[in-house]
Amino acid sequence: MGKVIGAVDIGGTRTRVGLFHRGRLLARTSFPTRGLPEVAEALRMLLSRVKAEPASIGVGAPAPLDMRRGVILGCPNLPHWNGVAVAEELSREFGCPVYLANDATCAAIGELEFGHRARDFVYITWSTGIGGGIVSGGRVVWGKEGQAGEVGHMVIHPQGPHCRCGKRGCLEAIASGTGIARAARELLGRKLTAATVVRKAREGDPTAQRIVQRACEAMGQGIAILWEIFYPEMIVLGGGLTRAWDYLGPLVLSAAREFSRPAPRVELTPLGDDVGLYGASALHLHFPES
Amino acid sequence: MGKVIGAVDIGGTRTRVGLFHRGRLLARTSFPTRGLPEVAEALRMLLSRVKAEPASIGVGAPAPLDMRRGVILGCPNLPHWNGVAVAEELSREFGCPVYLANDATCAAIGELEFGHRARDFVYITWSTGIGGGIVSGGRVVWGKEGQAGEVGHMVIHPQGPHCRCGKRGCLEAIASGTGIARAARELLGRKLTAATVVRKAREGDPTAQRIVQRACEAMGQGIAILWEIFYPEMIVLGGGLTRAWDYLGPLVLSAAREFSRPAPRVELTPLGDDVGLYGASALHLHFPES
Numbered sequence A, B: 001m002g003k004v005i006g007a008v009d010i011g012g013t014r015t016r017v018g019l020f021h022r023g024r025l026l027a028r029t030s031f032p033t034r035g036l037p038e039v040a041e042a043l044r045m046l047l048s049r050v051k052a053e054p055a056s057i058g059v060g061a062p063a064p065l066d067m068r069r070g071v072i073l074g075c076p077n078l079p080h081w082n083g084v085a086v087a088e089e090l091s092r093e094f095g096c097p098v099y100l101a102n103d104a105t106c107a108a109i110g111e112l113e114f115g116h117r118a119r120d121f122v123y124i125t126w127s128t129g130i131g132g133g134i135v136s137g138g139r140v141v142w143g144k145e146g147q148a149g150e151v152g153h154m155v156i157h158p159q160g161p162h163c164r165c166g167k168r169g170c171l172e173a174i175a176s177g178t179g180i181a182r183a184a185r186e187l188l189g190r191k192l193t194a195a196t197v198v199r200k201a202r203e204g205d206p207t208a209q210r211i212v213q214r215a216c217e218a219m220g221q222g223i224a225i226l227w228e229i230f231y232p233e234m235i236v237l238g239g240g241l242t243r244a245w246d247y248l249g250p251l252v253l254s255a256a257r258e259f260s261r262p263a264p265r266v267e268l269t270p271l272g273d274d275v276g277l278y279g280a281s282a283l284h285l286h287f288p289e290s
Helices: A036-050 A086-094 A103-114 A171-175 A177-188 A194-202 A206-230 A240-259 A272-281 B036-050 B086-094 B103-114 B171-175 B177-188 B194-202 B206-230 B240-259 B272-281
Strands: A004-010 A014-021 A024-032 A054-061 A098-102 A121-126 A130-136 A234-238 A266-268 B004-010 B014-021 B024-032 B054-061 B098-102 B121-126 B130-136 B234-238 B266-268
Touching: A004 A036, A004 A103, A004 A272, A014 A036, A014 A272, A024 A036, A024 A272, A036 A054, A036 A086, A054 A086, A054 A103, A054 A272, A086 A098, A098 A103, A103 A121, A103 A130, A103 A234, A103 A272, A121 A206, A121 A240, A130 A171, A130 A206, A130 B130, A171 A177, A171 A206, A177 A194, A177 A206, A194 A206, A194 A240, A206 A234, A206 A240, A206 B206, A234 A240, A234 A272, A240 A266, B004 B036, B004 B103, B004 B272, B014 B036, B014 B272, B024 B036, B024 B272, B036 B054, B036 B086, B054 B086, B054 B103, B054 B272, B086 B098, B098 B103, B103 B121, B103 B130, B103 B234, B103 B272, B121 B206, B121 B240, B130 B171, B130 B206, B171 B177, B171 B206, B177 B194, B177 B206, B194 B206, B194 B240, B206 B234, B206 B240, B234 B240, B234 B272, B240 B266
Parallel strands: A004 A054, A054 A098, A121 A234, A234 A266, B004 B054, B054 B098, B121 B234, B234 B266
Antiparallel strands: A004 A014, A014 A024, A121 A130, B004 B014, B014 B024, B121 B130
16 A cells, blocks of 8 residues: 555553554554553554555654654653654654654644644643644644644633643633642542543532633633634634533633634534544644754 | 835824835835825825836735725724725726735734744734734734734733723733723823823822733733744734833733743834834735635
């Protein structure tokens, strides 16, 4: 079949690896995130299964990273990956170009190439953290060094809770899974996952409802800010918390409508948890010239 | 000399008209904003002065407008311009293509082509209102219908003052010249221009200082949000309030640094009040394909 494209999505908890041919996912695997050797082994295994060589490999990983050198820098969620020269090591082993980019930007590329295929949109990952990727006129907005899209670190409540980034009142500190869990610890006095807090809110627990309401209002405000800045075709959401969209969506949209003039169009990615993997397979098409 | 480019910047108070040849301003005039006949007359006068025909004309005007049809829609600051078919009428009179775009986007194009010439930046007009234009990788971020860049309508204080757009707590409602003047009316009980409020703050008036401090903090928060979203090379400011940058700048930058992780780089446009006029002269180079 000729050459295939390798795709890797390194997440805080799971790593996804896949092979693509002409935009079609041929083979995939996923496993709890470990190190780069496990990624290389998965790629070798899949390549031998489909009997093909890679033309290139795209890798998405949590920021911060050095795109030009293909090195993961100081990710708080993946401390043992700090300084790993992903591009150089995989390139040496597989003898092909390797591209490394922010995972949320990869997800935006997945949406652009395989999802709604809008030409102007902002993709938001609503999960343990909150990340983003921006597409304008069919092109990725990379920023000066490929680090554009940190929508989770917009300060939307200057006096709000402390964020792991060192500031206060970031969208992520209020609305992310981590933010929801922290609020639950403070207000309910218990260690609960965000998913459990959402479940308790659904069941009628008033404190859980207050926490979830606050998170959704913050997310709505963030969406509204992005809508005013970009006037895009749509805002696309993905990530673990969107699994409860039937409950959270109306709360988010109500806030978003209050905070932006034309009501924003918000869609969930149809690619689910694989959106970043799909995007990594098309990263070479969008990688900025150095 | 061959053909020239006509450039028009229709402002809330003044209109600027100029002719450009190979990126050089040949002739210019400005006058209190009236209607389209006065713009056409100024163009005719300048063209006869330099004895040239226009190859195209670029026009910047306050939003909202319909870029594709070249029509000014419902601008609250220019009510008598509502529905004026700028592109069609000027095109008929001067026999050349006419391009119409948002004035702040034109200013961003001026910065891109004639100012700092960064490839990734956000331009902010800090004046009676607050507008913006975004450049990513040397290209204008237009949004779905050319209306991207409404940075003044980010909601940064959900419980903040009412904005003319109908929402509450927009950056513009707090930090614009209009917002400063309104706060002065409420807190000082007097009708003062924003420039006068800033002067009184300089002179030590504590209420004026509080108003100015609040406006600058809001502007700093807005700049920080844009910095996190775009990680650009710089944020460029222009507009009337930047004339007091020696006093306002340190207050804005202190807030911007508090609200974003790497300290944002903020520059004033070197083109001053002509930034939009310069941009209008290069609008044809950046106009989106329809």
